[in-house]
Amino acid sequence: MEFSTFQQRIVKVRNLELPGEAEHLKMAPIERLRELKRQAEKAKTARKAGVMALFYPSLNEETHLILILRKSYKGVHSNQVGFPGGKLENEDASLQDAALRETEEEVGVPRSQIEVLKQLTELYIPPSNFFVQPFLGITERTPSFIPQEEEVEALIEVPLQHFMSEEVLVSEIITTSYATNLEVPAFRLNENVVWGATAMMLSEVRSLLSQVL
Numbered sequence: 001m002e003f004s005t006f007q008q009r010i011v012k013v014r015n016l017e018l019p020g021e022a023e024h025l026k027m028a029p030i031e032r033l034r035e036l037k038r039q040a041e042k043a044k045t046a047r048k049a050g051v052m053a054l055f056y057p058s059l060n061e062e063t064h065l066i067l068i069l070r071k072s073y074k075g076v077h078s079n080q081v082g083f084p085g086g087k088l089e090n091e092d093a094s095l096q097d098a099a100l101r102e103t104e105e106e107v108g109v110p111r112s113q114i115e116v117l118k119q120l121t122e123l124y125i126p127p128s129n130f131f132v133q134p135f136l137g138i139t140e141r142t143p144s145f146i147p148q149e150e151e152v153e154a155l156i157e158v159p160l161q162h163f164m165s166e167e168v169l170v171s172e173i174i175t176t177s178y179a180t181n182l183e184v185p186a187f188r189l190n191e192n193v194v195w196g197a198t199a200m201m202l203s204e205v206r207s208l209l210s211q212v213l
Contacts, residue, residue, distance in 0.1 A: 001160050001213065003057030003140075010055070010138060012212040013118050019207045020121040024200040029184040046124065049132045050092075050099030051085025053205050054107075054114065055160070056139045063160040066107060066145070069153045069192065081156060081194045083134065083201070084109075095133040107155065108146030113139045120204055125197045134201045136208070158189045163202075164209060 058064050067081050086102035088095055096119070100111035120134040147155050162168065172186045172193050186195035187202055194202065 001063050002061050003055075003063045004061070006055065006063040006160065006213070007138060007140070009212050010117060010209070013136060013208045016118075016208055016211055018121050019204055023204040023207045024121065024123060027185045027187075027195070027199040027203045029182055029195075046129045046131045048088040048095060048098075049086055049130050050088065050095035050097075050102070051083035051132055051134050051201070052099045052103045052114070052116075053083055053120070053134055053136050053201070054103060054109065054139065055137070056109075057142050058157070058159075059142055065158045065160065065163055066109075066143070067156040067158060067189065067192075067194070067198075068106060068147070068151075069156060071151060071153045079153070080196070080198070081189070081192050082198045085132075085134075087130070096135055099133070099135050106148045106151055107143070108148075109139055109143045113141055113143075115139070118208070120201065120208075123197055123200060132197065132201075134204075136205060156190050156192055160209075163187075163189065164206065164213070 054066050055063055056066065068084055069081055070079060084103040084106040085099045088098045092098040092101060096116055100114055103109055104111045114137045116135050116137045118136045120136055122131055122133050124131050145155050168187045168189055170186050170188045171183055172195060173181055173183055174195060184195045186193050187199050
C-alpha cells in the first residue's frame with residue numbers, strides 16, 4: 001500500500017477501541033499464560049518501558065514497519081526481534097517520551113519527525129519483569145536509519161502487505177527462559193521468527209490495521 005493512502009486511513013485508529021489482551025493471548029504460548037499468572041505478584045515491583053510500532057514510507061513510497069534484531073548478550077531478550085524502544089529513564093516525562101527517545105537512539109529516526117497516533121495495550125513481560133507500553137506512530141519521511149551499534153544487530157524493514165498477509169502466521173518450536181521445546185504461535189517476518197511479547201503486541205497492531213485499511 002502506498003504510504004499516502006496508508007497515512008489517510010491510519011488516523012482512523014484514534015477512534016477505535018483497543019482489542020487489548022484478547023489479541024495478545026492469540027500469540028501467547030500456554031506456558032507463558034501460566035507464567036504470567038505466577039508472576040502477577042512480582043509485577044507490583046516491575047520496571048516500565050515504552051516501545052514504538054513505527055510505520056514509514058520506503059524509497060518507492062510503499063508502507064513499511066521497522067523492527068530490530070537485538071544484539072546477543074547475557075539477558076532474556078538476547079538476539080530477539082523487537083520494536084525500537086526501552087526503559088523509562090529519569091529524563092523522560094512519560095512512557096511516550098521514553099519510546100520516542102529510544103527510537104531515535106536505536107534506529108536514528110528523530111523524535112520530532114514521529115507522529116504518535118495511539119497508545120496501545122500495556123503488556124507485562126515476566127522474564128524481564130517489565131511493563132511495556134507500546135505506541136503506534138508514523139513518520140512522513142523515508143528514514144535514513146542509523147542502527148545503534150551497542151544495541152542493534154540488524155534492522156528489519158517489513159512491508160505492510162507482508163505483515164498483513166495470513167502466510168506470516170506460523171507455529172515454531174523454541175526454547176525460552178522458562179521452558180524447552182515449547183511450541184509457540186509466531187510471525188515469520190522477512191524470514192525472522194517473531195514470538196513472545198513482540199508477537200503479542202504485533203497481533204494488536206494487525207487487528208487495528210485490519211479495521212481501517
